[in-house]
Amino acid sequence: xxxxxxxxxxxxxxxxxxLLSMQSCKPKTAQSAATGDAAKSFVAPGKYDEFYxxxxxxxxxxxxxxGIPSGRLxxxxxxxxxxxxxxxxxxxxxxxxxxxxxxxxxWDDLHHIALSQTKGEHDGRWAFANGNNTPxxxxxxxxxxxxxxxxxxxxxxxxxxxxxxxxxxxYIVAATRFSVPLDDQNGDVPINTYKQxxxxxxxxxxxxxxxxxxxxxxxxxxxxxxxxxxxxxKGKSHGxxxxxxxxxxxxxxxxxxxxxxKDKDFVMAVNWKKAEEYVxxxxxxxxxxxxxxxxxxxxxxxxxxxxxNEVLVLDPADCPGMLYxxxxxxxxxxxxxxxxxxxxxxxxxxxASIPVFSxxxxxxxxxxxxxxxxxxxxxxxKYEAALHGEVxxxxxxxxxxxxxxxGNAYTSMFVSSEIVKWSINDLKVLDRVPTYYSIGHxxxxxxxxxxxxxxxxxxxxxxxxxxxxxTGPELTQSAQLYDISGEKMKLLLDFPTTGEPHYAExxxxxxxxxxxxxxxxxxxxxxxxxxxxxxxAKVERKGNQVHVWMTAIRSHLTPDNIxxxxxxxxxxxxxxxxxxxxxxxHGFAIKGANNAEILIMxxxxxxxxxxxxxxxxxxxYCTDFCSALHQEMSGYLRVSPVASNVALHFSTGxxxxxVTDEGSTTTGSPGAGTK
Amino acid sequence: MKLLxxxxxxxxxxxxxxxxxxxxxENSAPAGDGKALATRETQNEQSEVHGSEIKSGEVELxxxxxxxxxxxxxxxxxxxxxxxxxxxxxRVVGPGWKGVTQRREPHWIMNMITNVDMMLEKDPEAxxxxxxxxxxxxxxxxxxxxxxxxxxxxxxNDGAK
Numbered sequence: 001x002x003x004x005x006x007x008x009x010x011x012x013x014x015x016x017x018x019l020l021s022m023q024s025c026k027p028k029t030a031q032s033a034a035t036g037d038a039a040k041s042f043v044a045p046g047k048y049d050e051f052y053x054x055x056x057x058x059x060x061x062x063x064x065x066x067g068i069p070s071g072r073l074x075x076x077x078x079x080x081x082x083x084x085x086x087x088x089x090x091x092x093x094x095x096x097x098x099x100x101x102x103x104x105x106x107w108d109d110l111h112h113i114a115l116s117q118t119k120g121e122h123d124g125r126w127a128f129a130n131g132n133n134t135p136x137x138x139x140x141x142x143x144x145x146x147x148x149x150x151x152x153x154x155x156x157x158x159x160x161x162x163x164x165x166x167x168x169x170x171y172i173v174a175a176t177r178f179s180v181p182l183d184d185q186n187g188d189v190p191i192n193t194y195k196q197x198x199x200x201x202x203x204x205x206x207x208x209x210x211x212x213x214x215x216x217x218x219x220x221x222x223x224x225x226x227x228x229x230x231x232x233x234k235g236k237s238h239g240x241x242x243x244x245x246x247x248x249x250x251x252x253x254x255x256x257x258x259x260x261x262k263d264k265d266f267v268m269a270v271n272w273k274k275a276e277e278y279v280x281x282x283x284x285x286x287x288x289x290x291x292x293x294x295x296x297x298x299x300x301x302x303x304x305x306x307x308x309n310e311v312l313v314l315d316p317a318d319c320p321g322m323l324y325x326x327x328x329x330x331x332x333x334x335x336x337x338x339x340x341x342x343x344x345x346x347x348x349x350x351x352a353s354i355p356v357f358s359x360x361x362x363x364x365x366x367x368x369x370x371x372x373x374x375x376x377x378x379x380x381x382k383y384e385a386a387l388h389g390e391v392x393x394x395x396x397x398x399x400x401x402x403x404x405x406x407g408n409a410y411t412s413m414f415v416s417s418e419i420v421k422w423s424i425n426d427l428k429v430l431d432r433v434p435t436y437y438s439i440g441h442x443x444x445x446x447x448x449x450x451x452x453x454x455x456x457x458x459x460x461x462x463x464x465x466x467x468x469x470x471t472g473p474e475l476t477q478s479a480q481l482y483d484i485s486g487e488k489m490k491l492l493l494d495f496p497t498t499g500e501p502h503y504a505e506x507x508x509x510x511x512x513x514x515x516x517x518x519x520x521x522x523x524x525x526x527x528x529x530x531x532x533x534x535x536x537a538k539v540e541r542k543g544n545q546v547h548v549w550m551t552a553i554r555s556h557l558t559p560d561n562i563x564x565x566x567x568x569x570x571x572x573x574x575x576x577x578x579x580x581x582x583x584x585x586h587g588f589a590i591k592g593a594n595n596a597e598i599l600i601m602x603x604x605x606x607x608x609x610x611x612x613x614x615x616x617x618x619x620x621y622c623t624d625f626c627s628a629l630h631q632e633m634s635g636y637l638r639v640s641p642v643a644s645n646v647a648l649h650f651s652t653g654x655x656x657x658x659v660t661d662e663g664s665t666t667t668g669s670p671g672a673g674t675k
Numbered sequence: 676m677k678l679l680x681x682x683x684x685x686x687x688x689x690x691x692x693x694x695x696x697x698x699x700x701e702n703s704a705p706a707g708d709g710k711a712l713a714t715r716e717t718q719n720e721q722s723e724v725h726g727s728e729i730k731s732g733e734v735e736l737x738x739x740x741x742x743x744x745x746x747x748x749x750x751x752x753x754x755x756x757x758x759x760x761x762x763x764x765x766r767v768v769g770p771g772w773k774g775v776t777q778r779r780e781p782h783w784i785m786n787m788i789t790n791v792d793m794m795l796e797k798d799p800e801a802x803x804x805x806x807x808x809x810x811x812x813x814x815x816x817x818x819x820x821x822x823x824x825x826x827x828x829x830x831x832n833d834g835a836k
Contacts, residue, residue, distance in 0.1 A: 519816060522754060533754040553758040554810050556768065578758055580816035628809045653767065 041481055041493040043070040048513065051445045053458065053506040054113050054127050054140075055479070060499030061108045063129060065145060068445065068456055068506055069481055071495025079138045079147045080108030080131045087598030088147070092572065092607040093527075094296070096305035100134055100152050101290040109133045111502040112229075114165040114172055116212070120234050120450030124511035126212045128163040128172050135159035137174055137205060139212055143517045148296050151214045154183050154289035154311055155201040161227040161243055163205075167234045167450065171217065171272065174203040175227035175243050179250075182221075183289045194252035198224035202243065203311075204272060213295065218279045218312040219287075220270065220323070223376035224250050226259070227268075229334050229400075234450050235341030237359040239273035242344050244332035245325075248375065260350060264327040264383070266375070267335055267346050269362060271322050278319045284312035299526045301605050317377055324366060325375050326357060327383045334400035338409065339450050343388055343424055345409060347398035354398050354411060356427060358388035389427045394420045399440060400503075402447035404454035404484055412439040412459065419459060419482070421489060433489040435480055438462040444484070445506035453508065457482040457489065460501040467494055477501055518582035520603035527605035529574035534558045539650040546571045546648075552586035552600060553578040554627040556652060557620070560635030564648030567641055569612045573620075576605045587623030590637065597623050612639040728790060729819070734781040740831055747821075748828025755815040756825070762832050768810055776833045781826055787812065788822040 043049055049067030052074075057064055061081030065074045082089030082098070089098050089106055098106050108131030116126045126148075127140040135153035140146065153159055158177030165172045179198040181187040189197045200222035205214050225245040233240035245266045251258035278284065289311050296303040316323045329348030336345045344357040364370075365385035372382045397415030404410070408430065411420050417438050421431040441460045445453040464478040476496040483490040522532060531537045531549040537558040538549045546569050551558045557575075565571060575588045579602040589597040590610050598606045612618075621634035640646040752760075759768035775784065779800075787794050787801060791812045794801035805811060817825070 521816070534758045535753050551758060554768070554813060556758070558758065578755065579813050580755065581814040584813065627811065 037483060037490050037492050040483055041069040041071065043067065043072070049509055051453075051456070051506045052509055052512055053443070053445075053504055054115065055460070055497060055504040056110050056113055056129060056502045057497075057499030058111065058477075058502050059109050061110050061131070062499060063110065063113070063127070063140065064498050064501070066479075066495070066497075067509075068458065069492065071479065071481060071493050073498070075145055076498060077140055077145050077147065079129055079140065080105075080110055080136060080150070082106045082596070084596035085599070087596050087606060087608065090596035090608070091598045092609055093302040093605075096303040097147060097150055097294045097296060099294055099305035100136070100292045101154075101307065102134060105134045107133075108136060110138075110499075111160065112163060113503055113505045114163045115505045115507055116169045116207070117165060117167050117449060118169065120167040120238075122446060122449055122505075122507040122511060123169075124507060124515075125169075126207075127505075128165065130159050130162035130174065132158060132160055132177070135174065135176070137163050137172065137214060139214060141212070142512055143515055144298075146296070148212070148298075149214060150292075150294045151205065151216070152291035152293070153203050153205075153216070154291040155199075155219060155287075155313075156180075156203065161202075161230040164230045164232055164241075165207075166232040166241075166272075167238050169207045169209070171204045171206055171232075172214070173230055173232075173241060173243075174205060175230060176201050177226055177228065179224035179226065182287070184287055191252050194224060195250050198250070198252075200224050200227060200245075202227065202270065204275065214293075216291075216311055218275065218284050218314055220275060220314050220316065222268070222316065222323070223378070225266070226255075228332065231335055231337040231344075231448065233337055233341050233359065234339070237337065237341040237344075239271065240359070241270040241272050242335045242337065242346075243268040243270065244328065244335040244346060246331040260331055262330075264329055265331055265348075266325040266380070267328045267332060267344065267357065268378075269324045269326060269381075271324075274322045275314055275319065278314055278322065279312060283318050284314050287311050287313045298520070299524055301520070301525065301527045321366075323378045324362070325378050325380045326362065326386045327372070327380060328355060329353065333398075336401040336403075336409075336448070338424055339403050339405050339452060341450070345401040345411070347401060347411060349397050349399055349414065351398070352393065354391040354394050354401075354422075355383075356388045356391065356424070357386045361388065362386045391420075391422050391427045391429065394422065394429060395432065400442055402442055402444040402457065403452050404444055404457075405446070405452035406454055410442060410444065410457055410484070410489075412442045414438055414440065414462075419457070419489065421484075431488050433482060433491065435459045435461055436467050436478070436494070437465055441501070441503045443504045443506055445508070448505065453506075455483075455485050456492075456506075457484045458504065458506070460497070460504060462500070464496075468496060518602075519580050520601060522576075522578060522580060522603040525576070525603055525605060527574070527576070529572075529607065530605045531574070531576045533578065534652070537650075537652075539564075539648055541648055544569050548573045548650075550575045550588075551578050552576070552588070552622060552633075554584070555622070555629035555633040557588075557622065557633060557635050558652040559650035560652045562635070562650045563638040563640075564646050565612055565637060565639050566644065567612055567615055567639060569639075571610045571612060571637070572607055573610065574605055574607045575600050577602050579603070584626060585624050586626055586633075588620065589623045590620035591618045599624060615639045615641055728793060729782045729785045731780065731782050734785060734823070734826070736781060736830070739836055741827055744824040744827035745831045748824035748826070748831075751817065751821055751825055752828055755817065759810075759812075766808070769808055769812060770804065772829055772832055774833060776826075776830050776835070784826055784829065785819070785822045788815075788817050788825060789819055 051068035053066040053068045055064040063077040078088040088094045114128040129138045135156035137151045139149040141148045153174045156176040157180040159174050160177035161175035163172040179200040181197045202220045204217045206217040226247040228244040230243045247259035248265045294305040328346045329351030332346045333349045334347045342359050365381045370382045370385035371379045395413035395416040399412045399414050401409050401411045422429045439459045443458045459480040461478050464475045481493040531551050537551050577586050577600040585599045587599050598608045600606045618637045761771045764771040764773040
C-alpha cells in the first residue's frame with residue numbers, strides 16, 4: 001500500500017505548512033503548527049477522556065478501544081481472532097465462538113463498526129462488527145467489552161457492506177462484496193460464466209431489542225454486482241437502506257480495469273419496510289443453507305455454537321417496489337446519510353465530483369416513474385431526478401463522509417490525502433485540511449447518528465511514512481485527531497493504532513463508564529466445572545481425560561500439587577477465580593501448552609486443555625501480577641508413564657511425607673489438610 | 676495490582692510536579708495558560724469509593740445464635756473466605772478465625788469484610804495485619820447482611836451457643 005502520490009502529499013503538506021507559517025517569522029513544520037492546540041487533546045493523569053472510540057482493527061480481527069481526545073489505547077477486544085493474551089479462541093469455553101460452516105476459523109478481517117441506536121441516537125448497549133473474509137457478524141457487549149455473539153452469513157463471500165444499523169437497531173445488514181453462485185447451487189462452474197451463475201445477496205439481520213441477539217430475518221437476492229458500503233435511512237428516510245454497488249459490468253477478471261468501464265455504477269435503495277411486508281405475506285422462499293450461530297452465555301461462561309440450515313429469501317422479481325437503482329459516478333465507495341435523513345452522499349472514488357441525492361426527490365422520482373430503463377429487472381431512477389446536487393472539485397478519491405449536525409459534511413480524500421469540509425445545503429467547499437497520509441475512513445463522535453456531537457473528528461490513515469520513529473519495513477498505522485468546533489478544522493494529535501483501522505465510531509464516555517461490569521458474581525456462576533470455594537477443588541479421571549477443578553485467589557492455586565497424571569492424558573484445567581474485586585484477574589499457564597494462557601476474571605471459570613506429552617514435572621503458575629506474593633502463586637503437576645501405579649493425588653498446603661537425601665521423611669508445612 | 680496503587684499515586688504526584696515546573700519555565704507555550712494548569716492541579720482528587728462504615732454499637736449480638744445465619748454464613752465462608760482463612764488459629768494467607776470474635780469488636784469484623792479498602796487506609800490494626808500477611812485482603816463483594824451472617828458463623832466457631 002505504498003503509493004507514488006506520497007510526493008503529492010508531501011507537496012500538499014508543505015504548501016499548507018507554508019500557509020500556516022505566513023503569520024509568524026520563522027518557518028513551521030506541520031508538526032509544530034499543531035502544538036498550539038496540544039492542550040485540547042491533553043487529558044491529565046487520573047482524568048477521563050470525553051469519548052470512547054471503538055475502532056476496527058482490520059486484518060488483526062480485533063477492535064481497539066481508545067479515549068478521545070487523548071488517543072490513549074485502553075483495550076483490545078478480540079473478535080474474530082484468537083487472543084493468546086486472554087485465551088479467547090483458545091479456552092474450551094470460547095473455541096465455539098470461532099466455529100463456522102467451514103469449521104474453526106480463527107481469523108477474520110474486521111472492517112466496520114456499528115453502535116446500537118435508539119431513536120437515531122447511540123444507546124451504548126452493543127457494538128456490531130463485520131468479518132469480511134469468511135462472512136460473519138459479531139456483537140460486542142459494551143458492559144464487558146467482550147464478544148458475546150458471532151453469526152455466519154450464508155450465500156455471501158466478502159461481507160464488506162456490513163454491519164450498518166437502522167435507527168432503532170431493528171436490523172444490521174450484511175451485503176456481499178463478491179457475488180458468487182448461491183450456497184444451494186453447484187458452484188463448480190467456469191469462472192467466466194459469472195453473468196449466468198453469480199448472484200448478489202443482502203442479509204437483513206434482526207436484533208433482539210432485549211438481548212441483542214442476532215438472527216437472519218431474510219435475504220434479498222440481487223444481480224451479481226459487488227456491494228461496497230451502506231447506510232440506513234433515518235428520520236424521514238427510516239425504512240430505507242442505501243448500498244453502493246460497483247462492477248455493474250459483472251467482470252470476473254482484472255476488475256481494476258474491467259469493473260471501471262461504465263461512467264456510472266449504482267446506489268441501490270432498498271425499501272426494507274416493504275421487504276418486511278413481503279416476508280409477512282409469504283413471498284419469501286426457504287433456501288437450504290448451512291451457517292453457524294455462536295452465543296456466549298455469561299452465566300455458564302461458555303459459548304455454544306449452533307449450526308442452522310435454512311434462510312428466507314426474497315426475489316426482487318416477486319417484490320415490486322422493494323429495490324431501486326440510482327446511477328452514481330464510477331465505483332462508488334461510501335454511501336452516507338446525513339443526520340436529517342434527507343441527503344445521501346455517494347462518493348465515487350474515481351469521480352471528480354461527489355453526488356448528493358435527495359430522499360424526497362427519490363420518492364418523487366419513484367412516484368413519477370422517472371426511470372431510465374431497468375438493470376436486471378430493477379428500475380433505474382434518472383440520475384438528475386434523484387440528485388440534490390454535486391460537490392464539484394472536492395479533491396481526489398472521495399471515500400467516506402461524516403457529519404457534525406450543523407449542516408456540514410466531512411469527506412475523506414484518499415488520493416489527495418485530505419479531509420474536505422463542505423456545506424450540505426449549497427454544496428460549497430468550506431475548508432480542507434491535510435491528513436498524513438492517504439486517509440481511509442473518518443469518524444465524528446455520533447457522526448452517523450441523527451445527533452452528532454460535532455466537536456472532534458478522527459482520521460484513520462493508511463500510510464504513516466515519516467510520522468513516527470521507523471520500525472523496519474512495517475510502520476504503525478495511524479489516526480489523527482482534529483478539532484472541528486470552529487470554522488476551520490485543526491489538527492490536534494497523531495496517535496498510533498493497532499492492526500489496520502477501517503471504520504470507527506465514538507460515543508460519549510458518560511454512556512458507558514458507569515455501567516461497566518466489574519466482576520462476575522461467583523454465586524451466579526453456572527459453569528459445568530465451577531469450584532465455588534476451595535472445598536470444591538478436586539481432580540477426577542474420566543478415561544484418559546483428567547479434569548482439574550482449580551481455584552485461584554491471591555496468592556495460591558488449589559490444588560497446587562497434582563500427581564497421577566499419565567503420559568498421553570488430556571488434562572482440562574477448569575480455573576475458577578474466587579476473587580470478587582474489580583481489576584483482579586488471575587492467569588494460568590503450564591509448561592508445554594500448545595495453545596495459550598488463559599486470563600480468568602473475578603468470579604469466572606475458564607478452561608485450558610493440556611496434553612501430557614512426556615513424563616516429568618510441569619510447573620504451572622499465575623501469569624497476571626496479582627499481589628506481593630504473585631511470584632509464589634504456582635504449582636506442580638507430575639506426569640508418570642502409562643504403566644505407572646502412581647495414584648491420582650492432589651493437595652494444597654500439605655505434602656505427602658517428603659523424601660530427604662538421607663532417606664528419612666519429614667512432613668510438609670504449613671498444613672491445610674489433604675483433600 | 677491493588678498493592679501497587681499507593682506507589683503509582685506517588686509517582687503520578689512526582690510526575691505531576693515535574694510537569695508543572697516544566698510548564699512554568701515555558702511561559703510562551705500556549706498550553707501554559709491558567710485554565711490548563713487548573714485542570715492539572717485537580718488530577719489527584721480521585722478517591723476510591725467505599726461502602727458505608729458500620730459504627731461501633733450498630734451490630735447487635737444475641738443469644739442463642741441464629742442458626743439460619745450460622746448456616747448461611749458457613750456457605751459464604753466456604754465460597755469466598757476459606758481459601759485464606761482456616762477455622763483454627765493457624766495463619767495461611769490471612770489469620771485463622773479461631774478466637775476472632777474475642778479479639779475484635781463485631782463492627783470491626785464487619786467493616787473488615789465489607790469495607791476492606793477503608794480499613795486498610797484508616798485502621799491501625801488492619802494495617803498491622805497487612806504488614807504481617809503482605810496480601811491485601813480482597814474485597815469479596817459481600818453485602819452487609821451477608822457479613823452479619825458470617826459474623827454469626829464466626830461466633831459459632833468460637834463456641835457461642
